[in-house]
Amino acid sequence: MAYNVNPFLERRSERTTSDQEFALVFSPKILEKLSDEAFKGGVHIFRSAPGGGKTTILRAFTPSVLRSFWRAKGTNELRESFPLFVEKGVLDDQEGPRLLGVMISCASGYADLPASASAIEEGPFRALLDCRVVLRTIRSLGTYLGFSSDEALDSIQIEYSDDARDLKNIPAHGSARELASWAEAQEKRIYAELDSFAGRTSQTLPSSPRFESVLWLQAVRFLQDGKQVATNRLLMIDDLQRLRRKQRDGLIDELTVQRPDFPIWLAMRTLVLGDSLLSQGARIGRDINEYALEELWAGPKGIHQFSSFAQNVLDRRMNRQVTVTGSFSQRLRDQLDPDEIRPFVKPGIDAYRTAIQPHEGNVRYREWLARAEKSTSEPTLEMLLGLFTTRILVARDAAKKQLSLDLALPAEEIDEKDTSSLRGAAEIQLHEELGLPYYYGLETFCVMASYNVEELLSMAAVLYDGIVASQVLGKRSPELSPFEQEKLLRDTAERRLSFVPKQHTEGTRAHRLLVSIGGYCRERTFLPNAPYAPGVTGIRLSQSEMNKLQSGTKALGEQGELLRRVLSECIAENLLLQRPSTASTAREAGSILYLNRTLCAHFGLPLQMGGWQDVSCMDLIDWMSRGWKPQKRLAMGG
Structure with a gap:
């Protein structure tokens, strides 16, 4: 029997499906990321943007779901999950649940109580x-x-x-x-x-x-x-963001002061820009522990670990339907065929030759250009990447301010400078100028989800409909091509942005600000010499600017307070991803606000993090109010 006509449409399965269905589609990969500290006495706060998986984690430890896990322990779906629950000490192979999980929600009732003066x-x-x-x-x-x-x-x-x-x-x-x-x-x-x-x-x-x-x-x-x-007991309180702030702060403060000897899990949406979760005198790591679900995947291997988790989530859903056979990843082709690349070869060569034409007589680049020209006989994606990489390197060298001897640069130097970030810049430029697909394949799809399960399922639902449509039409290939995947994913990204004015309190201003940030990032990304390779996908506020933002109306007036609300909502709703920026000898610390990776696809930006530009609060206020205006594109070599 099919789990759903489209098994990815049920976003909030943690609340609406039966315990048995929940157990079968629950991915155990998230348990591998849960610290053992979370099962020790004290207050533990789980936070994320909507759809980050907070309620899913909490429901997994309720008695009814644990009993469903135990009953289905011999099935293929529970082959991975069950040992992890046993390892955490919440299930026993013979006797069943070993944890009394008590879960309540703050979604209704509490905010209806009369507001208090103190x-x-x-x-x-x-x-x-x-x-x-x-x-x-x-x-x-x-x-x-x-x-x-x-x-x-x-x-x-x-x-x-x-x-x-x-x-x-x-x-x-x-x-x-x-x-x-x-x-x-x-x-x-x-x-x-x-x-x-x-x-x-x-x-x-x-x-x-x-x-x-x-x-x-x-x-x-x-x-x-x-x-x-x-x-063995666990108290879980969900949806703390639905409480009034005084209620929420008082609850966290009192629970922390009580220092319970059993774990208390509090789940809430991300609070940002000065909203503190600490009670007076409490210390992170001793009295209270915070777990940002998006940050569970942080680290050098983070995206690979999230991709493994995401694929597990997708395949478990895929197994609950009968329309399409095979795993989800098997239906997403992750490479371009030679026949698909061939139409882009001549336009790519022409774009390269046009860009380097002013430098053809310069002896300094003679060996570089000769090597690139020789490669044009091979109509491959690697050849196109090589041409655009060479083009970027020529632009970088020509833009240097210091005088240099006109000695021919050896061709081997290109190999020394050919880094992954430079290759990424060439890839996004090929996409921008030629329309060569960029947003396709399982790993790219997982990156676009921005570590958010609901966004992952939202895009998977669209791709699944495309897979079914291809099957109904009797396509010879059972896979979605890179072109088909990119169209579906970018259409999803466009809808994500278009809904912002309708779904958010400050939606119109948030939309204008996001479009401005996207336009600004595009301008800095597609400079000829790609100085921020592979590209710019975020903006940074220094600590001084953050202090202005958090000072209320003192430093920036009413517009500053409005900007703070807009940014807070964008971060809380996963439209902007906030990351700390450490101090260096050249700059003070601050906060980087990256565009949501799905929005990066809408703006045609790379998906890697790392590229950002410093801006001021006054810049953002102007963008939020009037929109960003592009500067004149710099010519190559100047």
Whole structure:
């Protein structure tokens, strides 16, 4: 049976699919990146842009999903996953779940509570969170033990350690059913009071001076037939960005101060530009740990590791349908055929000859140009790359300010200067000038996802439709050609940008700013001498500029505050990728804002990171307000 007509259309499978389906499509590769520290006592914050995989990770550790993993342990889909869960100590091969994962969401209810004048008046928020944690814990416990209904809760008794003496607002009932009934009644009472007072603060609303549910979860012992069960616990709170800032900050602060002896996972969208997650006196690595999901793939091998994870995700989805056979990668051709390259050979040679024509009589480049000209007899992609690489090197040498002797440069020097970044610049110039495909192949596709699972699935859905259409049309080749892949991916990139004004609070300004950054990066990328090879894909704000941005209206006025909101939203929504920039002898530290890699495809830019240009906040304010205007293109050699 097919999992879906298009198995990649279900973006948020972590919330909508059954536990069994979730277990079968869940990729275990992400577990390999989770630090063992995340399973130790303390507060652990997982953050990413929307679609980064936060909720997927949390749901994987709920009792119902763990039990689904355990039941399906002998299937091919679970061959990789199951041993990793056993290694993490959350599943036992014989007995099933060994972790009581309690997951609640902040997506609804909490922000409806009356706003308070001070942090100490957030009592109703604490009371609502406490009763939900208690209720979800007891229901999760039933699933953990394999109960099919709440009737079996009568067999669970509760004991309390000495630490429970400090509990003031959660009753010390000895029966799991009694405590569940209290939690349900408490939640109903809170909402009844809210409805009756139409949003006005009521003195009769249940209130708590502190978050007690963590202390309760740490102090209780659950017994079944006199035997203690579920001693290994994990509290997971999702969608923290849906809380009001005072609620969120207060929750993180109190949980950190309590220093729980079991892990608490908090999941939220990325907060940027001055929004702090640390409570007063807390220290990263001791009291609180942060995990940026995009940064889990950081490092020299990051994109290769993400590609492995992405391919696993794609193939698991592919296996849930019957329309197309084979793996996803087998349907994406990653090389151009000689017949596809041939139409670009003459235009490429002509473009090269036109560019170097002013230098043909210069003895300095005689050997370089002779070697390039000799290669034109071979109609290959490698020949075209060689011509454009030579063209860039000539432009670089001709642009040097210092005087040099007109001695012939040896041809071998080209090989010494032919680096991967230079080759990348030649590739993107071939794409820009000739239309030779650039955005194709599995690895390129994975890079375009910007380490974001939802973006990966969004593009995969489009490619899958193309694969099915090719199959229906009876194409001789079962693969999508590089030309077909590029068209589909660039169409997706165009739609991604076009939706910005409709889907974001400051969408019109964000769109104008992104288009400006894209245009500016293009201008710096396609200079004849490719000084920032393979190209520029981001802008940098120095620390001084960042300080101006974070000072509110003091340094930059109302427009500065508006720019801060626009940039914050772009980063939080994965439209801009923020990376730190360390100080050097020539410059101070700062922050680099790279374009989302899908947007790079829209603007015809390379996908590698590393190329950026310093700008000022005033530049960005001007671009956001009026748009960027291109400078006159520099002529070759000048």
